[in-house]
Amino acid sequence: MTRIVQKYGGSSVATVERIAHVAERVKASHDQGHQVVVVVSAMQGETDRLLGLAKQIERHPDPRELDVLLATGEQVTIALLAITLRKLGCPARSYTGAQVHILTDSAYNKARIMGVDAHRIEADLEAGRIVVVAGFQGVDEHGDITTLGRGGSDTTAVALATALKAGECQICTDVDGVYTTDPRVVGQARRLARLTYEEMLEMASLGSKVLQIRSVEFASKYNIPVRVLSSFTPGEGTLITGEEEGMEQAHIAGIAFNRDEAKLTILGVPDRPGVAYHILGPIADKGIEIDMIVQNVGQDGTTDFTFTVHRNDYDNALSVLRHVAKDVQAREVSGDEKIVKISLVGVGMRSHAGIASRMFEALAKEGINIRMISTSEIKISVVIDEKYLELGVRALHTAFDLDQPQG
Amino acid sequence: MTRIVQKYGGSSVATVERIAHVAERVKASHDQGHQVVVVVSAMQGETDRLLGLAKQIERHPDPRELDVLLATGEQVTIALLAITLRKLGCPARSYTGAQVHILTDSAYNKARIMGVDAHRIEADLEAGRIVVVAGFQGVDEHGDITTLGRGGSDTTAVALATALKAGECQICTDVDGVYTTDPRVVGQARRLARLTYEEMLEMASLGSKVLQIRSVEFASKYNIPVRVLSSFTPGEGTLITGEEEGMEQAHIAGIAFNRDEAKLTILGVPDRPGVAYHILGPIADKGIEIDMIVQNVGQDGTTDFTFTVHRNDYDNALSVLRHVAKDVQAREVSGDEKIVKISLVGVGMRSHAGIASRMFEALAKEGINIRMISTSEIKISVVIDEKYLELGVRALHTAFDLDQPQG
Numbered sequence: 001m002t003r004i005v006q007k008y009g010g011s012s013v014a015t016v017e018r019i020a021h022v023a024e025r026v027k028a029s030h031d032q033g034h035q036v037v038v039v040v041s042a043m044q045g046e047t048d049r050l051l052g053l054a055k056q057i058e059r060h061p062d063p064r065e066l067d068v069l070l071a072t073g074e075q076v077t078i079a080l081l082a083i084t085l086r087k088l089g090c091p092a093r094s095y096t097g098a099q100v101h102i103l104t105d106s107a108y109n110k111a112r113i114m115g116v117d118a119h120r121i122e123a124d125l126e127a128g129r130i131v132v133v134a135g136f137q138g139v140d141e142h143g144d145i146t147t148l149g150r151g152g153s154d155t156t157a158v159a160l161a162t163a164l165k166a167g168e169c170q171i172c173t174d175v176d177g178v179y180t181t182d183p184r185v186v187g188q189a190r191r192l193a194r195l196t197y198e199e200m201l202e203m204a205s206l207g208s209k210v211l212q213i214r215s216v217e218f219a220s221k222y223n224i225p226v227r228v229l230s231s232f233t234p235g236e237g238t239l240i241t242g243e244e245e246g247m248e249q250a251h252i253a254g255i256a257f258n259r260d261e262a263k264l265t266i267l268g269v270p271d272r273p274g275v276a277y278h279i280l281g282p283i284a285d286k287g288i289e290i291d292m293i294v295q296n297v298g299q300d301g302t303t304d305f306t307f308t309v310h311r312n313d314y315d316n317a318l319s320v321l322r323h324v325a326k327d328v329q330a331r332e333v334s335g336d337e338k339i340v341k342i343s344l345v346g347v348g349m350r351s352h353a354g355i356a357s358r359m360f361e362a363l364a365k366e367g368i369n370i371r372m373i374s375t376s377e378i379k380i381s382v383v384i385d386e387k388y389l390e391l392g393v394r395a396l397h398t399a400f401d402l403d404q405p406q407g
Numbered sequence: 408m409t410r411i412v413q414k415y416g417g418s419s420v421a422t423v424e425r426i427a428h429v430a431e432r433v434k435a436s437h438d439q440g441h442q443v444v445v446v447v448s449a450m451q452g453e454t455d456r457l458l459g460l461a462k463q464i465e466r467h468p469d470p471r472e473l474d475v476l477l478a479t480g481e482q483v484t485i486a487l488l489a490i491t492l493r494k495l496g497c498p499a500r501s502y503t504g505a506q507v508h509i510l511t512d513s514a515y516n517k518a519r520i521m522g523v524d525a526h527r528i529e530a531d532l533e534a535g536r537i538v539v540v541a542g543f544q545g546v547d548e549h550g551d552i553t554t555l556g557r558g559g560s561d562t563t564a565v566a567l568a569t570a571l572k573a574g575e576c577q578i579c580t581d582v583d584g585v586y587t588t589d590p591r592v593v594g595q596a597r598r599l600a601r602l603t604y605e606e607m608l609e610m611a612s613l614g615s616k617v618l619q620i621r622s623v624e625f626a627s628k629y630n631i632p633v634r635v636l637s638s639f640t641p642g643e644g645t646l647i648t649g650e651e652e653g654m655e656q657a658h659i660a661g662i663a664f665n666r667d668e669a670k671l672t673i674l675g676v677p678d679r680p681g682v683a684y685h686i687l688g689p690i691a692d693k694g695i696e697i698d699m700i701v702q703n704v705g706q707d708g709t710t711d712f713t714f715t716v717h718r719n720d721y722d723n724a725l726s727v728l729r730h731v732a733k734d735v736q737a738r739e740v741s742g743d744e745k746i747v748k749i750s751l752v753g754v755g756m757r758s759h760a761g762i763a764s765r766m767f768e769a770l771a772k773e774g775i776n777i778r779m780i781s782t783s784e785i786k787i788s789v790v791i792d793e794k795y796l797e798l799g800v801r802a803l804h805t806a807f808d809l810d811q812p813q814g
Contacts, residue, residue: 068489
């Protein structure tokens with residue numbers, strides 16, 4: 001008997017028919033003798049519907065009240081799933097985040113989980129019940145309803161798995177696991193059987209939107225095994241764990257990419273202390289998030305400074321940068337919103353030399369010009385022209401033997 | 408400064424536009440210096456939508472889980488109203504039933520309020536805030552969500568008014584008060600300025616569906632003044648209070664009627680102790696509610712027994728009664744589903760003789776045959792053929808001077 005937390009996202013519970021399917025899966029786990037806690041999101045479209053109602057009233061609704069509103073989405077799903085499970089003869093009970101004391105800070109709309117009082121859930125599990133918990137939501141120390149922000153249900157699931165010392169946290173979703181890269185771009189993309197938390201973090205943050213980043217950080221911190229698997233088809237999915245000693249690592253786990261980037265450069269900035277702050281401070285003040293940053297020393301004691309932002313923020317960032325350019329006496333400002341970022345990710349690259357050169361060689365062979373490079377311990381990212389995205393990803397997928405079945 | 412509880416029903420908050428209108432009204436009360444607590448129902452249609460989802464899954468959904476589901480309806484409304492109030496610059500805060508500890512028993516779907524912990528609301532009111540509370544819902548001693556059943560928001564409002572020692576509980580609804588009778592039947596029907604709890608109970612239970620009966624009982628028990636008024640048009644509405652000494656009572660407050668009745672008679676039942684129980688027990692066992700009951704002594708030591716049920720239950724009740732007839736050795740069973748009930752209601756009738764005879768005279772003048780009569784301290788009800796409903800109500804409205812403006 002294992003204690004399992006299973007999370008089902010919005011598309012897995014989009015209709016009562018899909019909820020019935022989820023109930024069958026939950027029942028199967030329960031029938032196998034497992035203790036099962038199920039975390040569910042709002043039915044697909046419901047959160048947007050509620051948000052739409054609020055936005056009809058006010059463009060920036062009061063954050064506390066918005067959370068009271070949005071929290072109803074998951075509450076509907078827990079009730080419908082529990083009703084379905086009871087119809088199947090399973091002793092199920094649903095709880096809101098507040099009812100099982102998913103304690104968060106008071107940062108409405110993006111609250112962080114501080115702790116979970118698993119007391120009541122433990123009692124239900126010991127009594128043989130299936131426990132259904134609303135994802136995405138919690139309660140602060142004043143008893144006010146909070147939400148964790150989009151994708152927060154993954155974090156709820158991991159937090160519950162931690163508090164309940166569960167053997168595994170299963171994230172059931174639209175895809176049957178984490179792939180070496182996007183199968184829509186590379187037909188030979190393969191499902192990975194296993195991945196480390198660090199690799200998953202890099203894959204997720206770089207655009208493979210399978211798991212919420214915070215939930216992976218959380219799982220990593222408490223060493224909870226997370227399994228990504230399909231809600232709809234059988235299969236083992238992808239198991240995400242800490243790095244185990246003696247674990248044979250592939251050089252490269254996968255190739256992530258991001259189409260939503262734009263690049264801005266400020267050229268000929270007099271190079272003195274604090275210049276990075278003077279350039280990026282005003283960008284951050286506008287609430288624009290910066291991804292890659294590269295600084296090169298230029299000629300005549302000046303420096304060139306390039307960074308990437310989300311493509312939606314490009315115009316805004318460009319106009320800020322033009323103002324900044326005058327203040328810091330830069331020579332000129334340029335930008336490009338037709339770029340993409342491709343990243344090689346793999347814990348194995350730490351201990352294997354030559355990964356970077358092999359990457360650059362593969363791209364060069366296809367005539368792809370690299371516009372920016374940035375590296376970290378387990379990833380190498382390059383920025384290239386948008387039109388080369390598919391070609392580049394396919395070339396790298398082949399160059400690093402990811403087309404072959406895993407040994 | 409008065410402390411006021413205002414309740415708005417589902418049609419008053421049916422759209423974000425109507426919620427905006429409600430917010431303006433609440434703001435006006437707050438601007439006048441009142442301490443305002445607002446109780447709201449689910450947006451019109453929302454409870455039925457949720458119930459529909461549950462019924463798609465299971466004809467008889469688990470009662471506990473159904474309450475988890477239905478409680479989201481009011482939670483959406485409190486958030487939207489609070490967002491609107493904050494947009495208008497009013498310091499508003501919303502609470503679910505659980506958050507303000509509207510403690511109920513555990514009778515899911517039809518829970519009864521045991522108490523309210525007004526602590527948090529008091530603090531908000533003293534701080535100058537408007538408090539918005541979800542009607543219809545509460546929480547039991549285990550922390551499980553409960554609902555009070557249809558119309559329960561009225562009871563929530565009265566319970567809050569009681570706990571907060573409010574000066575008045577305002578029920579804001581589709582109509583601008585309680586009328587002498589249904590204006591669709593009698594054009595001259597007048598709004599009553601004032602009514603006693605007892606009169607309101609008789610008017611409500613007899614078909615003038617303005618206020619939930621339980622809320623009136625509650626208000627009567629704790630002597631909370633209740634005012635029924637329109638959400639949409641200005642006006643004083645109808646004030647419902649206890650009977651005051653020296654209060655000038657009209658003979659008759661109004662005329663209620665009910666089209667949804669059907670009549671069943673069991674004839675020639677040997678008259679022995681327990682016969683009423685033997686006849687009505689099996690009816691009640693089927694969950695059929697009985698309204699009027701009349702028993703007459705017949706001939707040869709037998710008795711005739713007539714009662715009315717909701718028209719929807721007629722076929723069912725008739726089939727039960729045919730079985731019962733054999734057991735109790737009755738002579739025959741008959742029934743009629745084309746009947747209606749008309750009732751005169753008024754505290755004043757206690758001290759004024761001749762009301763009944765005047766009533767029967769008015770009906771006789773129009774050639775209306777009375778099929779059943781039942782009386783209580785403050786009402787007289789008659790059952791007549793359905794076709795005479797309008798004629799009968801109009802005749803009585805005139806005979807008791809209800810057409811005239813109140814003196």
